[in-house]
Amino acid sequence: MAFDVLDILKRNNLSVTDSRKKILEIFQQAGGALDHADIEKKTGDSFDRVTIYRTLQTFEAKGIIHTIPTIDNSILYALCKEECSQGNHRDNHIHFICDNCNTTYCLNHIPQSVVQLPEGFTEKRTDIIVSGICNKCK
């Protein structure tokens, strides 16, 4: 566990700091997606709010985490799978958000160009967000 976290930071040429280690661990334990407020809750007052914002920004820029669109005004982040490389790590994810427990699942299913766009439209990224009830809440 601790090894994984160190490894991720080193692979991405990031300084190893307490906040970065802690936030990565939180993502690993959570499994699903988290927003800034979730992380702030889980870190208590160990770190400044600003540090959390900046850490999330750094991780996203490096492709360690990716954002998930939401219907409310929060920004959800989730750990990228191994396969997600710099360029395409945002593409082809399907996310499931449980209406009951609010957990976000990253489904690894890759949609085969589902959408038929009108003439003149070019697709760059497609996000599919499914909401409903998850297997734990049913």
Next chain:
Amino acid sequence: MAFDVLDILKRNNLSVTDSRKKILEIFQQAGGALDHADIEKKTGDSFDRVTIYRTLQTFEAKGIIHTIPTIDNSILYALCKEECSQGNHRDNHIHFICDNCNTTYCLNHIPQSVVQLPEGFTEKRTDIIVSGICNKCK
């Protein structure tokens, strides 16, 4: 035009007020999706910010407008099509957001249950957001 707007309000048992009429007209003229800030710009200082927030909430509750997930932290709203009834007015929309001009298009294409969910997961709503370049910006 003015008739449409009145009609919508009456069909939904809403009091006819200046702000509600104006905001509906703005949506009709815009065609695409708008967030709170867009509407505030277009109304100038005719109405208080709070009134705009409350009007959007009311419209969403009535199924007159629906929200669209976004990757930034804005809440986008768009007029529902006629066919969208109370219960399902959020389902089966595909939205296209242009990376260049930022316009949001409501595509009427209805996906035929694209996603294969794992056992125990129940789908209630599916949002598909495609981003890229629109036909005007290409």
Next chain:
DNA sequence: ATAATAAATGCAATTATGTTGCAAAAAATA
């Protein structure tokens, strides 16, 4: 048409959310 009732609005205050500059602290490098 007018009075009574109900609903919506505007204002002020409050809370939440996000950003920036800079000095101090910590990490990486030589």
Next chain:
DNA sequence: TATTTTTTGCAACATAATTGCATTTATTAT
């Protein structure tokens, strides 16, 4: 271990969103 580079925390600031309440406006019943 000393030097350089990077990250952090603090303070200030900016924006976004919510709530309660008095006033205004719209609806309704007479």
